[in-house]
Amino acid sequence: MKDMNRNLVMICALGAGAVGSVSAAPKVSVPKQPNIVFIMTDDHSFQTLSAYDRRFINTPGLDRIAKEGITFTNSFVANSICGPSRACMLTGKHSHTNGFRDNHDTFDGSQQTFPKLLQNAGYQTAVIGKWHLKSNPTGFDHWSILNDQGTYYNPDFIDQNGKKRHEGYVTNLITDYSINWMNQRDQSKPFCLLVHHKAVHRIWMPDIPNLTLFKDQTFPLPSNFFDDYSGRTAAGKQKMSIAKDMDLVYDLKMLDKEGKIQTPYRRDFQNGEYARMTDAQRKAWNEVYDPIIRHFMEAKLEGKALAEWKYNRYMQDYLSCVKSLDDNIARLLKYLDDNGLTDNTIVVYTSDQGFYMGEHGWFDKRFMYEESFRTPLLMRLPKAYHAQGKVSQLVQNIDYAPTFLELAGVPVPEDIQGQSLVPLLKGEKPENWRKSLYYHFYEFPGEHAVRRHYGIRTDRYKLIHFYNDIDTWELFDLKKDPSEMKNLIDNPKYKSIIADMKAQLKKLQEQYRDPIINQ
């Protein structure tokens, strides 16, 4: 574990190219305008990426990025939900500043984004896959995006020519199209390619060859799976419980042909993903799921046994989707190798947020609790940078834009709120690096009923204020209570820490000019 907090990055070379100093010239020179391949997935938890956590699945494709690059061990989002997270990354600004607070908003594509700034600096830019910002992409020479959330099977893609159904499995298709684009790009320019996957978003539909991968496997329940939410009012009001809210047919695909399993979202599965399949896909699907459905019906599970069965079924499908992702990332890395691109391309891997794998009894995200506030972040720089190891400083997804700009030699505009990660990639420990993170989630009323909240996290403590239709505060001591089960807000021993955290929170809200302070 000591290793996890160690900064063992050596990048004497980094200063020579991207950050301006020429004193420590490396043997192999760093590219002045490196290519950038920015891979982002949807809802991929760090618990299911073996560079972070080995309990559930091996992900050699992703681990290769970690092994050959940097693993950020304290990586967080600013607002744990899709569209807002993407808007934070594109702009380097918090949600209240970029204007995209929840998934119902429409992104103002006329504003400054890092792809636009790179494009102006001579980069060829493209985005392929999930976009989910309602307005069409701006700042890209090429875009081919999924329709809204997209679908796993035979998805519709939208580009300048309109919407079209493409036959195949979404993770494979996004990788194919990314490779096709790199093949036909203008080779005289550096490029920035955003490969944005739909996986591992609900409803976790595995690709046909992976359907049986985890079929008979069971997984240890998280220790707080049967959390009663005592002392945490907002947590008790959510609707993202595996036991209560996860739909047997929609989420877990128990579509029995006799129609005995009637659930609120049965039709959504039947008329949605299931209906989109080709006959051959559906036949292969049924061959695997029909016996699972039969066993489930025979078992007549109830109470805790049913909750546990649902958890395992969820894990099986989710992990099978991660497997496709990992295989496709390995394929993309191999393409870079085979085409002489590995030594002049930065590869970044992240997710739009983390996800609950049964912790607190949940699926989904939204909360500022660790599992969804954190997100995986791996960066592989070209070899000449010598950037390898682990970085433990607090970083956030508003930092990616200034990092890409600095690495590309493009001046970082002053209004960007994130901080360039380049000093951390160089192995430095800057004195003035942020000591706390700011978070703000807005989507209430909304699906899963997670209340609006904002908060602050330091390396040790987390303070959250849930507001709107409730008014509750929570304080956690992450060292003593990493699973955030004990709200210390009324504990007199923490009085001065609470006062200090509240003062720091106010400062952050002033620094980032969040209008909430005026309400």
Ligand code: SGN
């Ligand atoms: C969909 C999902 C929700 C999920 C949101 C946001 N429901 O609405 O479970 O929280 O997306 O996810 S579904 O029935 O459509 O699957 S996000 O990653 O796009 O923000």
Ligand code: CA
């Ligand atoms: Ca997401």
